[in-house]
Amino acid sequence: MQVLKFGGTSCGSAKAIEQVCQIVQSYQKKGKMIIVVSAMSGITDKLIACGKLAGQGNDAYKQQLQEIEHKHFEAIRQLFPITIQSGLISQVKKQLNNLENLCDGIFQVGELSRRSLDKIMSYGELLSSWMIAEKMKQVGLHAAWKDSRELIVTDNNFGNAQVDFESTNDHITAYFQHAPEEYFVCPGFIAQSFQQETTTLGRGGSDYSAAIMAAAVDANVLEIWTDVSGMMTADPRIVSQAIPIPHISYEEAMELSHFGAKVIYPPTIQPVMDRRIPIWIKNTFAPNDYGTLIKDNGEKTYPVTGISGIQNIALLTLEGSGMVGIPGFSKRLFESLHREKVNVILITQSSSEHSITVGIHETDMLKAKAVVDSTFAQEIHDKKIEPLIVEKDLSIVAVVGDNMKNHHNMSGRLFGALGRNAINIRAIAQGSTEKNISTVISKHDVKKALNVIHEAFFSAPTKQVNLFVVGVGNVGGKLLEQLDQQKAFLQNELGLNIRVMAVANSKNMVFSENGLPLDNWQPALQSGEEMSMQAFAEKIISQNLRNSVFVDNTASAAVASTYALFLQNGISVVTCNKIACASEYASYKSLKELARKYNASFMFETNVGAGLPVINTLNDMIRSGDKIHSIEAVLSGSLNFVFNHFVEGQSFRSVVQAAQDEGYTEPDPRIDLSGTDVMRKILILARESGTVMEIEDITNNGFLPDEALNAPSVAEFYNQLDVHAEHFNNLRRAADAEGKKLKFVASFKDGKAAVGLQSVGPDHPFYQLEGKDNIVLYKSNRYAAQPLIVKGAGAGADVTASGIFADIIKTASL
Incomplete structure (x- = not known):
């Protein structure tokens, strides 16, 4: 038996649902199949909005209900012949009336409980799965709709219910062993408590539903169909050079999903991993793409499999000389956080036992601060330890790979890449299995960090260098001309993609998000904003791009005076302007020291002899x-x-x-x-x-x-x-x-x-x-x-x- 799960975008429109049916049809004569589906894209958010607005006494929830109704009715009109549309719409309308009655009751009471919200959210999956089952019947597939609430049993922890696997497995195996149909369409995300109340498995729970069913029936494969062609080495929205990962181990996939990879919901992997059932991530809209196969470890092209990150992290540091050699501090710290249900994401401790640092979500930092300071109130009063130190506006970037342990200098490459781009590391954690190296950095640096790490570990086709050029007269103009002429050579022979992100002269400046066209940059500059060296420098620093180089082709003292600012921010300086290096010796020496301190280049070969070495x-x-x-x-x-x-x-x-x-x-x-x-x-x-x-x-x-x-x-x-x-x-x-x-x-x-x-x-x-x-x-x-x-x-x-x-x-x- 196979289990296929289709996400919200795969079910988001009539056209997408037709594509789902075509994919299922292509599996005919390959045995029984369970199809687990999510709500239509955007519907769950609208359902949550309905509940919250009703709970606030705001009748705007009715507008949300109308939009939900319109989307489902429109899908039915596009999916089915007109002769059967009215009956189908009537069935959907009956469900939506129940939903409206539920919201009306919440509106009257003025309170939204977690139990009621779970009930409201369940309608998204119930409606989409029923429509898809009907469409499969209409195209000739021997399909049945099955309510997952009759199969998956949980506790009553509404919003993130915990599965009772013994009862769940019994229900699933009993049903699918005897059901005569070939195809079973089930709503994902939803389940039922022992008290027969609707529960949900957490956002992303449709993946989890499919994994639970796959493990229970001992499926030969779990396929997760989404809108991307598998897992990538990094988020392609941030790292344009990210590449697909064709094969990945269960452990690597768990690490990447835990650290923010959105393709797969973290709890999904455990049930199928225990049974060694492969997970295949596929693209609904590009079904011929290979995707990513998650299974036991196989051959590896790179020592690092992927890079991911978690935003909005806070660091909590408990420190003090009174901790040294005294057992129990860690235990009390974690117990206090556990009492407040604060999830610890990262742990690191100094070998001197003088401090222990943990990473948590920023949303939990205030209650974490309060409970820890309360727990250690006596030690703080006695000056044995300091009040809990809290740092925010941070992110975790994690490098993951089973094969890292077989290669030396993995940490060195990681830290070197970050250091060369002036990215400060606030904390480090590495497991003894060497599958993961996690670094805590400023969230301002995340985009740059992901890109420079990706360049360090993957044979990307090119290394991107971002230039910011002031002075585009005789010398500057020739430079841009030479860069344009050598573009193909730089990429093919040196693996460099040099982008000119900004140019400026004494009157105007212009920035480009994707790089200026080197064969026609003049019109953009002429229509650019008024030049201000201060504003130009601030914009470069705020963009915080990797491998940034400031190029000065002027003879201006004002421009030369900004070099220190660039170097302090890890931005290299290349100049033919002699003023800085010929100024006071202390200033010259300071610039050289800043370049060393912040791992930036300070290049001024053309100060003497133009192009001569x-x-x-x-x-x-x-x-x-x-x-x-x-x-x-x-x-x-x-x-x-x-x-x-x-x-x-x-x-x-x-x-x-x-x-x-x-x-x-x-x-x-x-x-x-x-x-x-x-x-x-x-x-x-x-x-x-x-x-x-x-x-x-x-x-x-x-x-x-x-x-x-x-x-x-x-x-x-x-x-x-x-x-x-x-x-x-x-x-x-x-x-x-x-x-x-x-x-x-x-x-x-x-x-x-x-x-x-x-x-x-x-x-x-x-x-x-x-x-x-x-x-x-x-x-x-x-x-x-x-x-x-x-x-x-x-x-x-x-x-x-x-x-x-x-x-x-x-x-x-x-």
């Missing part, structure tokens, strides 16, 4: 134990461009203007020509090599006349270049006379740094430096005789964007 090379040398002796470099692509093109017949002004037009200089070229930009770069390299240094410690041997340097505007600055044209020509002529070239050089040696214009001869590595190239010479213990040289294009939107792109990819690999 200048900083990474230096870091690798230092980390591997090398010691830097000196650094000599041409670090300004714009200045190198200027002096390479400043030849006989060219005015200095025209060359500077060309450099700005090409995007090689800052909007105010004086930042480059004054040496300020180069000072920042050599400062960053000195700091990265381990030296404590401020920008004021760097000697700047500038070449700009004061009138040009202090001009009130960029336009006036260019006028001053014309005024002092002969000054610049003399610098060039002096170098030409010696057969040398002008280069703006930065140097660091013996703890001191300087920048300035120098003439270099043909024997110097800088002499042949072309165009906008940069070059850095590192001399160290290992590179004493010949320096390590990093050389290449050091300016330009394309190369700078590519350097930022590379840093983004590095954040994803950490």
